[in-house]
Amino acid sequence: MSAADTVIPGSPAYADDAALARELADATGRLLLDLRASTPPGRDREYAGDEQAHQFLTRELARLRPDDAVLSEEGSLDPHDRQGAHRLWIVDPLDGSSGFGRGTDEWGVHVALVVDGRLAAGAVAIPGADALVDSGTVEAVPDTPLGDELAVTVSRSRPPHELRAVERAFRVRLVRRSAAGVKMLAVLRGEADVYLHSGGQYEWDNAAPMAVAMAAGLLATRIDGSPVPYGQDDPYSPDLLIARPSVHAAVLSALTGVR
DSSP: OOGGOSSSSTTGHHHHHHHHHHHHHHHHHHHHHHHHHOOOOOHHHHHHHHHHHHHHHHHHHHOOOTTTTTETTTOOOGGGGGTTSSEEEEEEEETTTHHHHTTOOOHHHHEEEEEETTEEEEEEEGGGGEEEEEETTTOOOOOOOSEEEEEOOESSSSOOHHHHHHHSSSOEEEEEESSSSHHHHHHHTOOSSSSEOOSOHHHHHHHHHHHHHHHHTTEEEOOOOOOOOOOSOOOOOOEEEEEEEHHHHHHHHHHHOOO
């Protein structure tokens, strides 16, 4: 297998897929912005966003990649249709749907491709922040060393219990955000040094953010440093750690023995 054929985000072999992921995330995000502008805040908007975004994404993938399998948060979780799939699209049509329903900007669209269980391409749209990033065109993040303070982006409602170990090892500043793609973007933009999460997600929550992060040169793993698996029968994904390589190593060292 040549270097161009290696299944990693940012590989030229999957440039067309990264471009498609970007196109679909962008189009879905614009659909959701139109919906938000035309509906009052509340659960009805949230539910409509989930459904309309899911229908659009799955319809377009069926048209443009008819031989590929699809796992969507709003679709069937029966693993039968995706077991053994060579190419699997993992999508979160509306990440942060409750924020979308309330009218905040902390929500997004995730589109990722997994090939033989490994992330190959992905795109994340955060329409409220006018942000759109993909694994084919994202700029590399310099591996600058950690300064005097570690900025950690965590969930607004469910900060990880491992944060205590990190706070014992570093002077920590919390960057509280909602939605996985929003937190990944904070690391990508340098607003945070690390994205730390535990307590559970699903593959659709983190597949696209992880693909973009990896293509940018960030390390994206579980909090024990092992790879995050994709294409599993059970799509539950317990935890993650995204950071620049030097920061990732330092945080991983602090977390050793916590779990």
